[in-house]
Amino acid sequence: MTALLDIHLTGADADAALRADARAGLTAAPKYLPPKWFYDARGSVLFEQITELPEYFPTRTERALLERTADAIAITSGADTIVELGSGSSAKTRLLLDAFRRAESLRRYVPQDVSESALREAMAALAADYPGLELHGVVGDFTAHLDRLPSEGHRMVAFLGGTIGNLLPPERAAFLRALRTALRPGEQFLLGTGLVVDPAVLVPAYDDAAGVTAEFNRNVLHVLNRELGADFDVDAFDHEAVWDAGNEWIEMHLVARRAMTVTVAELDLTVQFAAGEEMCTEVSAKFRPSGVRNMLGEAGFRVVGSWADRDERMALTLATAV
Template sequence: MSPFELTRTLPEDATGAALRADVLHGLTATPKTLPPKWFYDARGSELFEEITRLPEYYPTRAEREILRDRAADVAAATGARTLVELGSGSSDKTRHLLDALTGLHSYVPVDVSESALRGAADALLAERPRLHVHALVADFTARLALPKTPGPRVVAFLGGTIGNLLPAERAVFLRAVRAMLDPGDAFVLGTDLVKDESVLVRAYDDAAGVTAEFNKNVLAVLARELGADVDPADFDHVALWDRRAEWIEMRLRARSALTVKIPELGLAVPFEEGEELRTEVSAKFRREGVRAELAAAGLTLAHWWTDAEGRFALSLATVAG
């Protein structure tokens, strides 16, 4: 077996087709919406890395603290020989798990970006030449066919990214995760927790304006990829806490009445002054809610760890029954 293998399950134009479909659906809906995955072109990824270093943005630091302190507990609980990471990106925080899983044979990073997968694999194999990396270019929200690797396996979904899915989408996703697992496998999930509204809003509306630029970057993606004649300066960044749904919403608010023309789609999208386009939902969780959502998918919450301040949680679930 080669130290590095890559399998592409997405067609070459899958990203472009998905963008066109999401824009057509989301910008003709009421209210207007776009999925947060379209933030992450090269510039958007740079901005997000900058966000993770901001004093207001605690989730990355909090999750890294838990991984540093509890990776050995994950290893002891799972004895995993294969680590699968959904939405792996740079695989940066994953190194804590890779270090702790001393019997690890294979690492299976899953991401839509082939360049991110290759870059992460090069860095990991330079440090761990005996590790087998089998990368999947795939959409983690779709049902995945994992490569044949030794068990037991642990599937990790970090960063609180599950909060970007709406409740019905989370239910579908968690059932798909359950379908990947055999008895003896485990699922490690990172979730941001409900906390004081002011702390949450500051995390998504920092004083330096980096998150505002990140939010508006989706408009730059529309301009570059679909020819949209949109000026990010025509929109304001908005972050607010929905107490009922217990999630943060990021929105773009039109400063004046305008029309965004998207030639690639033959679309003209009118905005009234003050009209908002929702670009992200980031749900926050409570322990019992996580337990219930896992149980509904056929998973049993076995371990629950938080950082010292109780801001973020890492949970480990096993196959129910």
């Protein structure tokens, strides 16, 4: 078994990106912050708690869907290398690894994540549980480093969890084009998407009764306070999740309870908030099957398989680069 780790993203890179994103978002009208900054150590723990909440169906629904379809995906794909974008702990990926091993095609797993520590931990666990599997980790950002993915073997790139919905439409199109460019014709892309469902079911998934999602949302302010010397009064912001029917996405906001002035020392920046002002912290787009097919087709992919859960809340789509 071989294990390699490529590092294309360092702590200095992440610090520069946080500074640039914070300056751009806090000086915009309306204000916004990218959702990737939720995920420091505390934010990651909070998100794991969210995935176990009764209201939050996406994670368990996609996992159950993978359990049911992984063998069909493996047989249809025939890839010997699974690449996963935003791999985290690689927990759900084990369902794919097991299925591709049963199909006797699996040789290599390439997890990609922004966190070097998370990758090292996941790879150590995988090395123990999958002897003989080649591991090639990549520390990088899937919006910037797709051209640096290892090119060995016949690859299937997995992008699960509905994460593509966090990208705005122009970002989504750019991501898919870059991914298609990084793949050879005949290689595959497995995409997990949340589907458009009744807002009465969807909104509580992002605004749970226990308030865990609210804490997760406000955590981005703790990150700015710690990393950039900001002085946000974190408790002076309320969490809000709303369904935008026109764009078919959930928006998460932080809403200022009162007028306030915030200083971000490391940016030499002073920011004014009006009472009731909303700052967008996440967009989570939901899709329709026809929209997924069209989106992939425009980027140069041909859909060869698609699966949804019984309630049609989550979908998995397998597409081939043409």
